[in-house]
Amino acid sequence: MFKYTIEGSKNINGTVKISGSKNASLPLLVASILTDEPVTLHNVPDLVDVQVLINILEPLGKKVDFKNNTTVIISQNGKSDEAPYKLVKKMRGSIIVLGPLLAKRKHCKVSYPGGCAFGPRPIDLHLKGMEALGAKIDITAGYIDATVKDNLVGADINLSGKNGPTVLGTDNVMMAATLAKGTTIIRNAAREPECTNLAELLKAMGAKIEGIGTSTLTIEGVDYLKGVEFEVIPDRIETGTFLAMAAAGRGKLKLENTNPEHLTYVLDLLSSIGCDIKTTKSTIEIDASNKELKPFEIETLPYPGFPTDLQAIFTTLACTIKGSSKIKET
Incomplete structure (x- = not known):
């Protein structure tokens, strides 16, 4: 039997290279x-x-x-x-x-x-x-x-x-x-x-x-x-997962080998709830440290809308934010 042991109380920080899609x-x-x-x-x-x-x-x-x-x-x-x-x-x-x-x-x-x-x-x-x-x-x-x-x-x-x-x-x-x-x-x-x-x-x-x-x-x-x-292009779902992880953990991450243009909806959402986002052609930096993030509303839609594959991940993020977020899976 495999198990994960997770020790908390440390902010997420570092650099991650995103895999191919x-x-x-x-x-x-x-x-x-x-x-x-x-x-x-x-x-x-x-x-x-x-x-x-x-x-x-x-x-x-x-x-x-x-x-x-x-x-x-x-x-x-x-x-x-x-x-x-x-x-x-x-x-x-x-x-x-x-x-x-x-x-x-x-x-x-x-x-x-x-x-x-x-x-x-x-x-x-x-x-x-x-x-x-x-x-x-x-x-x-x-x-x-x-x-x-x-x-x-x-x-x-x-x-x-x-x-x-x-x-x-x-x-x-x-x-x-x-x-x-x-x-x-x-x-x-x-x-x-x-x-x-x-x-x-x-x-x-x-x-x-x-x-x-x-x-x-x-x-x-x-x-x-x-x-x-x-x-192969970078994996936008893996990218979105690490972004949500940094936001939920109120941490900082630099994501390399990614494509911000594939996640404009997600990046705009994260900015709107209080995360600092910086991008280049192939990198994304997110800073959610010491942030009071705001609740949000999302509805999954075909591209370029919010991806279904990130719905569960952002539901988890919503659990860490005070207030009521609304998430609709279509």
Whole structure:
């Protein structure tokens, strides 16, 4: 049995180097399916989810070398088209292999995803996107069996659901569309930095994508994509966690290797409740020492709004502040 022993009454102080983004790393790793050439990714965090995805890629014909936060992904023989339940069940994000497998190999069989207890995670928009591009979808015995006769064909697709844009759905359709014939327009695309990071990777591989960072992406299909060397963006959720920790502990922290532009809403909120915030292009300094912080109100929203993944963290922060804070999870 593991346990943490925490000794209090010391203010938080120091410097932290932020890791690469997990939520960006997973789609970037999967994008390697779209090319037969090597893909090298830097700043990849050494996390369980990353290892799970590497284990999924290997039976799909990719040899992955992972050392010192760098992955080198090369193609090898034995290209199975199936992402089995025993691996996919460990992480719901595994559904993003659907688009690139279908685009590159014309067929795939992917287990329904699992791995997250935070409410239902429907994949209807993923399937809607693939069908709009011309795929035939058959769902039997817990597997998505997807086939395309010749090539996927560009289409005009709206990816907005009842809870707003779908991040992984945008990733899936965007990757599939890079090798489709003709033009694909994704309307109500997710704008999260992780989606933008994937789009920039695909462009570096030779994809033709316009509107990156906006809610409308226009993708002109190409015949093939090349290998690339690329860097994963910093993890904005890890950054936000350390910021909330410093505020809750009334301490000081300097966060390095981060991107303040990905957290403007969070930084504005922390400033408004009484924290001193200083930023450069790649650092954030927070000073909450000797501060009487004020209560706050937040409502989780798609980017650039307040991130759902920081809701629990900032709920904890609210417990350390006198007065009534209001937090709405959408």
